[in-house]
Structure formats: structure tokens, C-alpha cells
Amino acid sequence: MARIVALDTFDVRFPTSRQLDGSDAMNPDPDYSAAYVTLRTDDPSGLAGHGLVFTIGRGNDVQTAALQALSHLVVGREVDAVVDDLGGFARSLTDDSQLRWLGPEKGVMHMAIGAVINAAWDLAARRAGKPVWRLIAEMTPEQIVGLVDFRYLTDALTPDEALALLRAAEPGRAARTAQLLEQGYPAYTTSPGWLGYPDEKLARLAREAVADGFRTIKIKVGLNVEDDVRRCRIAREAIGPDIALAVDANQRWDVGDAIAWMRRLASFDLAWIEEPTSPDDVLGHAAIRRGIAPVPVSTGEHTHNRVMFKQLLQAGAVDLIQIDAARVGGVNENLAILLLAAKFGVRVFPHAGGVGLCELVQHLAMADFIAISGRMDDRAIEYVDHLHEHFVDPVRIRDGRYLAPMSPGFSAEMHGESVREHLFPEGRVWREEREELPVSSGI
């Protein structure tokens, strides 16, 4: 009878700020990082589960401390009991009455809870010998409903409604699984459009993206409206009229600013404007959507829990949503959000990039296609082409589509050497970073 014997944490950081990869209007110099967690077991096979919180540098130590604070809820548990009741396991973390005060269900503590829940899913999927997407896709509707915490949702979605929705999708599961395995799932790319890139690089990368098979690209906006008009024109000319062009303001604007700014960009036939304002501002997104119709409005990568997604949908504030694998309370809360999106008929374009977010979120989108919404060709998963080499089971992209991962687990495991070399501040990469800089830099 195997037990979880340790919750190990690692402060892993990559010095990405050197290259301006990942630069946008709110995040000028991110060092992409992961507060990485491993649930070790005493199973003789060496079974373990892996999860992570993505951050952009400073504060990754705080996030790691939050993971540690969950040890008492995890260490000592029987593996069978955890993997057989992932709904109960998730609730036992979100319901710790003292830790709950630090959220509730938001910010550092909630992201830590999400990473530990995801690590338990990795464990469960390895145990079952399946990738997470298939583990979910082969569950009964009743099992999926049992994974979801419907607290605070029942005015928008009841367990019975969720069950009906899942049952309606059941007959097509086998055909969609075959379709997924053959075709993969559509991807879109944000690699061309970081704010720190010069125009020539934007145009070249946009053309390359189309040549690589992507049907949607996204660029960052929000620092200067004249620059944005120019960059949208360059991007649109590079990709032609048949490829979708989305823009992302990363929370830069107030409501009035967003409406005025987006009217300047409306002529570029945009697929959506992402994060026009504060991720907390449900009513603000609704006002912006009314003000810039028919340009579609979107948000979600910083939407902190299912209660906020519920309201975005209830208020008609968005045309589509992003989900993020490492922001909310793990697979379980993302299933709640996918069920809500299906109920309201809103498309999902999962957020990815960062460290490991592509690896994780593909499983959720694929499970959604097979067992929940039944849709993939009107949506796509974000793709950014860096840091995948640090993962044991990295994403595979072919002709602008994510190929379904086939290894057991959640694709969250990092190479041991990658973890060791990038440990902050003691790993080799960071020791060398300090040696290259003059002492006066203060690092």
C-alpha cells in the first residue's frame, strides 16, 4: 500500500530577460520560472507526481514556500485513496480553513494548491498508464461531475446540467479520439509578436509562422497606439487576409482607454483583443465589449478561479476565454471552467507559453474536445517555442497543430539536470550569471 512520503519543492528560474522573449506592455523583463513540486511515493517502481506554478522571476521563492505549506495535507496519504478520489483530494486542499484565509481561492496560495492537485493528476495518470487527456476522456460523466467543486456555481451551472452536457457528448467520444490522434489539435503562435522585437523580426517570424502551418498569430499591444497601428499593419501584410490576427494588451488599459485604443486597431480584422483591462473587471470587460463590437473580447490567463469565469460568462463580458493550467485550482477547477464555457457556448483558447504551460494545458483542451465541448476546429491552443527542451515529454507541434501526448502522466516532469542547473540562486546557470555581471549591478 504505497503512500506519498514527501512533497519536494524547487525554485527553478530561467534567465529569459536577457533576450526580451516574453516582453509585453506589463512585463518588460520576465525571467520565466517555475515553482516546481514533486510528490514522492514509496512505491517500489519509483512512482512520483509532478506539478508547477509558472511565475516570471522574483517571488518564485514565495510561491515555493506556499507549496511547502501544503505538505501537511499531502504527505502520509495513501496513493490509492488520492488517485481514486481526485475530487475529494482537491477539496481537501482548497478547504483547509486556515490556509483559505490567504485567498480565498486566489493568488499565491491558490496557485500552489493548483500545482499540487496537478501533481496528483500526474501521479494518477502514470498509475493508470495514460496521458491525463485520455484519463479524463475515458471517465464516465458521473466521474467527471464528481471531480468538480460546484460551490458558488449553482446559479449558473448545476451538477445535473453538467451531467446532461457530458452525457450528450458521450456518443461522439470514440470518433473524436480517433480524429485527435490523427490530426492533432490546432495551435496558434505568439512567438512573432513580443513587444521587444524590432519590426523586421516581427514580419519575418509572422511569415515563418504561416509557413509552419499556424492559422492564427497573436501580437502584443498597449504601450503606444501609433506603434500598435504600425505593428498590426506589418503583421497583417505578412500573413495575408486569411490568417487570423489577435492582439493582447496584458491588462494595460482602463475601460475608456481600451475602447478608444481598439477603435484605432479595428480595421485590421482582429480575431480578438486579449486582457484589455484588469482581469478582475468583469463589468469593465462587458463595457469594453459593448464599446468595440464586433471586435471579440477575451481574457482568462489571470482569471483567478471559477467564480470569476462564471461572472464573465453571466455578464456577456467575453466572446472567448483563455484557460491557464497553473493559475487556478488544478485540473479540477479547469474542468469546472470548461463545463461553464460549454454551457454558455463560449470558445476556449487556452493560454500557454511560459514554462511548461504548453505541456500541461494541451491535455485539458484535448479532454474538452473529446468529452465536454466536442469542438476543436473553432479554437486553438497558444504556442510559444521556448523552454520545451527542459521537459521529459515535451509538446510536439506538426503543421501548426499539437500532437496528442502519448506518455503516461501530465507532461509536467522536468529533466533532473534542468532543475539542478536552474535552481535559484545556487544552480550553475545563476552562478555564472552573477560572475558575468559587475559587482555593482547588485544582483
Place this chain on the structure above:
Amino acid sequence: MARIVALDTFDVRFPTSRQLDGSDAMNPDPDYSAAYVTLRTDDPSGLAGHGLVFTIGRGNDVQTAALQALSHLVVGREVDAVVDDLGGFARSLTDDSQLRWLGPEKGVMHMAIGAVINAAWDLAARRAGKPVWRLIAEMTPEQIVGLVDFRYLTDALTPDEALALLRAAEPGRAARTAQLLEQGYPAYTTSPGWLGYPDEKLARLAREAVADGFRTIKIKVGLNVEDDVRRCRIAREAIGPDIALAVDANQRWDVGDAIAWMRRLASFDLAWIEEPTSPDDVLGHAAIRRGIAPVPVSTGEHTHNRVMFKQLLQAGAVDLIQIDAARVGGVNENLAILLLAAKFGVRVFPHAGGVGLCELVQHLAMADFIAISGRMDDRAIEYVDHLHEHFVDPVRIRDGRYLAPMSPGFSAEMHGESVREHLFPEGRVWREEREELPVSSGI
């Protein structure tokens, strides 16, 4: 030219779970705690600033780590530059682009930012030789507007509107200051109504509260509706028809539950129902308010920033709000919230209790009375009568009213001995706690 030379943090916890003080429907066994922060300076007078985040036990270490993560933004700064531009100081903390990812502006990281901002206010007020309430109340309207970050607020409140509102309140400041110093500010008490208390204790404490001069008492509800009906009846009988009775569900219900439950309690002429559902659910509060009118609806102690308060007001979701001194981004963000409340004409009943929350929030309510809303007799500050003895400048209550604090600063400083004895896990109190318990308890 004095500088801030250190940001010291302390994990301070009180073993309150022994007595069921503070027990409610979501928090059965809190150990009231403070992640306590001191900004030390090299000023020869020993000048320092103090702040804290209130938590209820586990996770206080995570909160302390978050305070530490702000050191690089604070240590080395000139004291004059900080106290002369508290608006700029506050923005420099909320705008750290890497730390912002951990919120943004919510949860563990935002509460830490709030505590450090409050510590800077303590420093500024000590330097000025005034209590914080008076420091604010003597600022010009322009200075107060300069303290506020209007980002994401301008669709509801512009700087010009705030300025007009503050100017309109200016002529009455002197008279209201005199009134405050003479009469104090109304308090209400939650001490009688903790869920863990037996009926007899509830009735006795409710009668004592009225005898002590309180005009409003509040009791906890939400675990069992029949118990709540009985407890409301006992409380109403104990206090008579002329004293206000409020109830607090601490986020226990979904929207439909809240409406059904509160219809059972409506006959007790309630002053408000507090936190009927998730603090994130703006639209849910609006639906509940429509469903149980005319019972007033309230929330705020867990409302994580000004953007959420803005929406509660825009949506007509609440009849009154609670503010909390240690949940949002310090004095500065609370000034934004008080200005919003004044603009929308909504009453403010500050949340207190915990550790040091009474000491802090009284300053905000008093500054609001003098310089912003101009009102105090239609509102009251929560009061709970424990743990004040650990503070150097504890609140003073007379005839159910808070007397204005007169010492320079923010009343946030704890006695050095209280901090040392309650340090977790190494302080004397916790060493003794462990010795008293059998080894098998796992603590």
C-alpha cells in the same frame, strides 16, 4: 539623511483555537496570527514603521516570506523620499512587474504589499508627530488624490471627481475633528456571536454589549438554519427592538441557498447579512440583494482590491461595505475604496477583530469622517475584545465608541515581548503548547 536599513519580519501566532473565540461557519478553529513587519531606519531617534497582515494560523509563514520578498523595493530608500511621496511608494510596490504576476493585486502578495505600505504610513505619521487619521485629515484634497492609484477606476471615479468630492468636504473638517475628539466614533461588537458559543453565553454577552453602550451587535450564521433562527431569536430578545442586529455567513452559501436561508431570518429586522457568498461573486451579491430585499447585503473583508469594490458598487450589489486595513494595498488603496463608497453613497462598516485590525482600521474610518464622507452616525467600526493588550497603543472603547487615538503613528506596533513570546514555532507560548500536548497529536 536617514534611510530605511532593514525590513524585519516576524511570524507571530496566538493559540486562540483553544477557546473557540473567532469561530464561524468557515473558520472553525482559527489561531489568530500576524505576519508582522518592521521598517528599521538609521535615524538616531530610533524611528521605525510597523505593519502586519492578519491571518488565522497556517500559512502565516508564507505571508512572512512574501513580506521578505519586498525587501529589495524598500531597503536603502531615503525616509524623506518615502514619507513625502507615499503615493509613489505604494505604486512602486504594486508595479513590480515580476511580483505582479503572483496576483495581480490579490492574495498573499497583495496583502504583503499592503502591510509594507501601512508600515511606511506608520513611519510617516511618527515622523510628523501625528496619528495616521490626523495626518490624512490634514492633507489637502490634491495631496489625497495624489495618494490614490486610479488605474482601472476611471470608468467609475476620475481624479477630478475625487477632488470635487474632497473639496466639498473641506469646510466641515474642523468641526468634525472636534466632534470626533469629543465623542469618538461608533463601534459595533461581534464578541457575543461566535458560532462556537453556547446559547447562554450568547444571551449574556449580547445583554452585556448593550449595557456597555453598543448600538449594534453581530452574530455568526450559516451552519444550520434552525440553529440560526434560534440564535437570532435569543439575540433579538436579549437586545430588544432598538438595537441593530446584523448576521454574518462568512461566505457559506451559493446564491440560491443564501436567498432561501435569509428568508427564514428576515423577520428579525436585520441590519445586514454579511458575506452571504463568495467574496468574488459581484453578480451573485446583486442577485441575493434582489432576492432578499429589503434585508441589506454587505461584503468586503475579503474583497481583494479596489477593482472588486468598484464593481460591487457599479452593480448595485451591496447596501454597505466592509473595508479591511490589512487585506488590500494599504492606506492608499483603502482611500480609493472610501472615495468610491462616498461617490456611490454607500455606508462603510469597517471590518476589525483579528490581531491589530481594530487598531489599524479606526484611523481609516476617522479620516473618512473628517475628510471624505463627512459621516459617522450612520455607520460603525467592528469591535472584538481580544488581543489588544499586545499593542503599544491599543484601541480605547468608551460607551460603545472608539476614542480617537492620539499617539503618533498607525497604532500597529506590538510590544516586543508579545512578539518574542508568540513567535512561531520557537516562542515560549508555542514551546509550552507543544509540551502540554501528547506526542500523538502531531503538532
